[in-house]
Amino acid sequence: MVKVVFLHPDLGIGGAERLVVDAALALQSKGHQVHIITSYHDSGHCFPETKDGTIPATVSGNWLPRSIFGKFLALCAYIRMIWAALYTVFASDMQPQVFFCDQVSMCIPVLRLFTKVPVLFYCHFPDLLLASHRTYVQKIYRAPLDWLEEKTTGLATTTVVNSHFTAGVFCDTFKSIGRRPEVLYPSLNFESFDQESAFTLSSVINTVKPIDFVYLSINRYERKKNLGLAINAFGLLKSKLYDAQIHLIMVGGYDERLLENVEHYEELRSLSTSLNLGDSITFLRSPSNEIKTCLLKNSHTLLYTPDKEHFGIVPLEAMYCQLPVIAVNSGGPLETVEDHQTGYLCHPTAEEFAERMQYLYENRNIATKMGERGRHRVIQHFSFKSFSHQLNELVSGLAVSR
Structure with a gap:
């Protein structure tokens, strides 16, 4: 059994959240212990597995702002994920053997600095390509965040992406990382359908x-x-x-x-x-x-x-x-x-x-x-079985490599 802690910024309803929930369920099905740390979780706006206790979830940092006067969403997301990482390292007793992070990579240097636990980072898509860079002010604001995204993503022990399309974009965007991420296709849990x-x-x-x-x-x-x-x-x-x-x-x-x-x-x-x-x-x-x-x-x-x-x-x-x-x-x-x-x-x-x-x-x-x-x-x-098998091999390999 491997203890896996997930760090995810906002545990709402969306494709990224569905993947995180499915990844936790997949590892549970292989006998691993999972726990999600998030900065926001609303029981009225979430997937049922995080509401009924199937997947334990802890909220930390919800008091931090999501934006400043409707702006600076990325900066606030970075700060909230740094807080979640600090909480996981210093205020929880979870003692994970593997960290699973996605969407926001800013938590990775905190985890690597204060622990020896390997980090698996799931890159849905480079955030810097989704952000607006149209105005001069936006370019100045995004420049350090874009640089940090590339550098912190490169600190992950292992990086995986959701498609070969994203893998190609990842390599073209994060040139300094110098390695092609592995593709882990999202899956479906057929039972729910x-x-x-x-x-x-x-x-x-x-x-x-x-x-x-x-x-x-x-x-x-x-x-x-x-x-x-x-x-x-x-x-x-x-x-x-x-x-x-x-x-x-x-x-x-x-x-x-x-x-x-x-x-x-x-x-x-x-x-x-x-x-x-x-x-x-x-x-x-x-x-x-x-x-x-x-x-x-x-x-x-x-x-x-x-x-x-x-x-x-x-x-x-x-x-x-x-x-x-x-x-x-x-x-x-x-x-x-x-x-x-x-x-x-x-x-x-x-x-x-x-x-x-x-x-x-x-x-x-x-x-x-x-x-x-x-x-x-x-x-x-795209079966849940094949997804579970591939993710289990990744996590088990990381746990052994500690």
């Missing part, structure tokens, strides 16, 4: 209007997720199939503490209104896992709109639930979605998305076959 749901589609979207075909979009309400593409494509399709009983469900991770979530949610609703889509679109904010699973099982096609997405767990969830996936032809979907086999990889234009949406609507048999192939692909290449 195999359980029967007490919900029905009509109860979730609260409509009595007959619906013949449902398009589904799942992503956080963030502008970089390009969610307007799904709405614009649906608007084009609706204009072509005016009498068709089609519906679009926009599901978004939503945190009222984040101004962008609040603003973008309203922007998308305004876009829907401007296109006269009315009751043909349903917007949902941070639904439960059970409701999300119900939607995946009762929809017909997934629309996945982010461009250059690092990996993207949602297409895997959709394919396992036998939905064809229409995704942008860049980033992680190039490694998960087989073009013309389990879905379509398209240029990020409303016209091309709408064309593929119409084709699947008019050719249900092809959509069904794509869904079947997608489920087989996920089971074969």
Whole structure:
């Protein structure tokens, strides 16, 4: 048994959080002891495994600010993770044999300085590429943070990433590190999708209007997720199939503490209104896992709109639930979605998305076959079993190397 302590900045609901939870569950399944240290955890906005005690979680540093007058989010995240690391080293009695860190690498030098415990760092994507550098002030602010990100990431004992796409970006971005990270694909815990749901589609979207075909979009309400593409494509399709009983469900991770979530949610609703889509679109904010699973099982096609997405767990969830996936032809979907086999990889234009949406609507048999192939692909290449095996080997190897 290896004692593994996870350090994660904000244990909410999102792809990064899902990976951390799955990694903890994977190590538990191999007989290891796990514990998550985080600077924020809301029992009303988290994955159930961190709420019901399956995975123990400790909050430290929530009193530290997340931002300063809505700015300096990255700096505050660095400070909060340094605090979490100091708490783990000096105020807890966990005595881990391996640290698992992700998203914010600033905790790594603290762990390496004060302990001899190896650190596994999971890089979802270089943060410096996600941050804005448009203005002179932003460039000055980001310069030391970007430098620190590269240097602290290089201090990890082992670094892994979520896709070959991210591995390539990692090497191009962090040139001083000089080693290519190993790829550890995120996985699905199939059991959570195999359980029967007490919900029905009509109860979730609260409509009595007959619906013949449902398009589904799942992503956080963030502008970089390009969610307007799904709405614009649906608007084009609706204009072509005016009498068709089609519906679009926009599901978004939503945190009222984040101004962008609040603003973008309203922007998308305004876009829907401007296109006269009315009751043909349903917007949902941070639904439960059970409701999300119900939607995946009762929809017909997934629309996945982010461009250059690092990996993207949602297409895997959709394919396992036998939905064809229409995704942008860049980033992680190039490694998960087989073009013309389990879905379509398209240029990020409303016209091309709408064309593929119409084709699947008019050719249900092809959509069904794509869904079947997608489920087989996920089971074969992205199982929780293979993820657990690879992560167990990494952690066990690090523990032995101490």
